[in-house]
Amino acid sequence: MSAGTDAKEGMRLVYHRFSPFHRFNHYLVMISFFGLVLTGLPLKFKTSYWSQVLMDAFGGVAAAGFAHRAFAVVNILYFILEGSYMAYFVIGRKGPIFDDDSIVPGLKDWQDMKGMFRWFFGKGPKPLLNRFTYWEKFDYWALFAGTVLIGGSGLMMWFPEATTRVLPGITLNLALVLHSNEAFLATGVIFIFVHFFSAHGRPESFPADEVIFSGYLPVEHYIHERPLEYENRLKAGTLDQVVRPAPSKAKRRMFGWVTGIVTVFAFLVASYTLLLIIWPLFF
Amino acid sequence: MGGDLNSARQLAKEFTCSKRAAAAAVLAIVLAVVLASAALAASTTTLLPATTNTTAPSGSDQAAGSEDLTTRCLTCHSQEYLGTVQDDKGTQNLYIDSAAYHDSAHGLLPCNACHTGFSHDPHKMVNNAEFFRQTANEACRNCHDDQFEMYKQSYHGTLSRGGTAAGEKAPICIDCHGTHAIQKVGTLEYKQSISDVCGKCHGGREGHGGREATFLDTYHGKAITLGRESAATCVDCHGAHSILPVSNPQSTLSEANILPTCQKCHPDASKGFSTFLVHVKPTSTKAPLIVFAVAVFYLLMIIAVFAFGGIHTLLYIYRGLKDGMYFGKGGGH
Known part of the structure; x- marks a missing residue:
């Protein structure tokens, strides 16, 4: 059942999954990630024809370097915002840290993963997934750790003179190896091997999942996708915290357009990046 | 009929017009070429005495002008298959890409500015590559003495005079700068x-x-x-x-x-x-241990993550297709 048919039938209730704060942060992640990949990867794959095309489009290596730093500032901004939110959540005890609802990995994730593989091979039912699945937790923490590593090493290379006043020169060798590899890893994870598929390519959400842009999904979809969270909330009587009347038709249509445009754009960026990377293997 | 006649007249008129225009254009082009070559000749002749006085043989060749000399040399040497001779080091192709030569930094110099000792056509055969290497450095020195003095003191320069096996491989000017297509x-x-x-x-x-x-x-x-x-x-x-x-x-x-x-x-x-x-090549064992360790860690990590993510994705798609979750009745919902 897609969002389109829901809209036609008239969506009654929606499940609110992401707050405006988290949606805003996701936009920042998207903008900075696309920008950093497009201005950074051409350096790693310097001999690729498409790297040269991209660099020339940016107005040269120096201009691309400036843009890379500008996108890095956006990156730092979302990192500060998300870090502050985390601190607020933990210190302010806004919710339990290790329960079913949490983004912190636990034993259930391991069991879910085994369950999913059994399901893939037709040897069992699809596991009852919770608010955050194990691949979503991987996405989240990989990005968080990656931001620290890439951001830290990137700042060292942004200010090499200041860095080597305190640390030995080999720090810059390490920073380059780390930055380059971690960025390649992140690009692969986001564009090809994990995120784009698990967010949009999964059979449950194909061809695009609106939830990170609108914040909500139809409640029927929610019950099917997060059965355990639904069950727990039903038992605890907290369903009314997350289930609300659907927004207006105009608003729903707007989110549909936003999702469509972003998805197409993301697909183009990912395709170009893939082309850039594999080109030197053949030419 | 009248229309045809008119258009024929029109055509005739246009023809004469275009003929006149063409004639004018040809005249202009001829004039431009004459002027340009005069200017070029003037500029090269003013340039030449400074560069050729020390090297080029005096007399008739200099009077003939550099353009002429280069043209004369290239009569044979611009033939792609000509000039392949046996010498003590094997075969030596004597072909010169004349377009590349004229585009090079030395494009306006006559051949004998560098190839000292060649004055007449057909010149004496020199079937020894070593001769060219020996004369080349001296030829460069005629104009680039400062650089040559620096080179002489350098490791490359010292090595090339050493007469050792390494010295034979040591670079002289032309090994780095090239010869006929000097950038x-x-x-x-x-x-x-x-x-x-x-x-x-x-x-x-x-x-x-x-x-x-x-x-x-x-x-x-x-x-x-x-x-x-x-x-x-x-x-x-x-x-x-x-x-x-x-x-x-x-x-x-x-x-x-x-x-x-x-x-x-x-x-x-x-x-x-x-x-x-x-x-430093990070994945080489010669790299500092910590750099090597980080590089290898990432290599393994990237392989592991991409392999696991890829398999997970493919299996998920397989299950989705098999259960008709992608197309059809929304079986998964």
Whole structure:
């Protein structure tokens, strides 16, 4: 059942999954990630024809370097915002840290993963997934750790003179190896091997999942996708915290357009990046 | 009929018009060519005495002018299959790409500005490559004496005079600068070619191995490859004509001199900055242990994550297709 048919039938209730704060942060992640990949990867794959095309489009290596730093500032901004939110959540005890609802990995994730593989091979039912699945937790923490590593090493290379006043020169060798590899890893994870598929390519959400842009999904979809969270909330009587009347038709249509445009754009960026990377293997 | 007649007249008129225009154009082109060649001749003849006085034989050749001399040489040497002769080092192709020569930094010089001792056509055969190498350095010196003096003191220069086996391989001017297609200094293409030039000897796996590849993997190398002209290349750190081994105290990269060398571009650099290792291949066991460890860790991590993510994705798609979750009745919902 897609969002389109829901809209036609008239969506009654929606499940609110992401707050405006988290949606805003996701936009920042998207903008900075696309920008950093497009201005950074051409350096790693310097001999690729498409790297040269991209660099020339940016107005040269120096201009691309400036843009890379500008996108890095956006990156730092979302990192500060998300870090502050985390601190607020933990210190302010806004919710339990290790329960079913949490983004912190636990034993259930391991069991879910085994369950999913059994399901893939037709040897069992699809596991009852919770608010955050194990691949979503991987996405989240990989990005968080990656931001620290890439951001830290990137700042060292942004200010090499200041860095080597305190640390030995080999720090810059390490920073380059780390930055380059971690960025390649992140690009692969986001564009090809994990995120784009698990967010949009999964059979449950194909061809695009609106939830990170609108914040909500139809409640029927929610019950099917997060059965355990639904069950727990039903038992605890907290369903009314997350289930609300659907927004207006105009608003729903707007989110549909936003999702469509972003998805197409993301697909183009990912395709170009893939082309850039594999080109030197053949030419 | 009338219309046809009119249009025929019109055509005739246009024809005469275009004929006149064509004649004028031809005249203008001829005039332009004459003027341009006169100007060129004037500029080369004023240039020549300074460069050829010491080298070119006096008399008839100089009177004939450089254009004529070069043209005469190229009559034979621009034939692609001509001039392949046996000499003591095997075959030597004597073909000259005349377009590349005229585009080169020396494009306006007559052949005998460098090839001293060739004055008449047909000239005496010189079937010895070593002769060319010996005369080449001296020929360069006629105009580039300062650079030649620096070269003489350099490691390359010392080695080339040593008469050792290594000395035979030591580069002389033309090994780095090329011969007939000498590039104009300062262009991006020139700067991008530098690491290839050094890499001819310092790029291999043995000895001074991998210097070119490791340079190209640094930011400097990446930036110059993608067209950032200001990025440093080999010669900006190692020096060019007066190059010395890093172990030599006079080297631009010796213990005492390395920091000022970095500071040419990075004025705020400190001692620590200068200990950055340029020629390191992170995945080589020769790399510092920590760099090697991080590189190998990432290699394994990238393989593991991509493999696991890829398998997970493919299996998920397989299940989705099999259960008709992608197309059809929304079986998964």
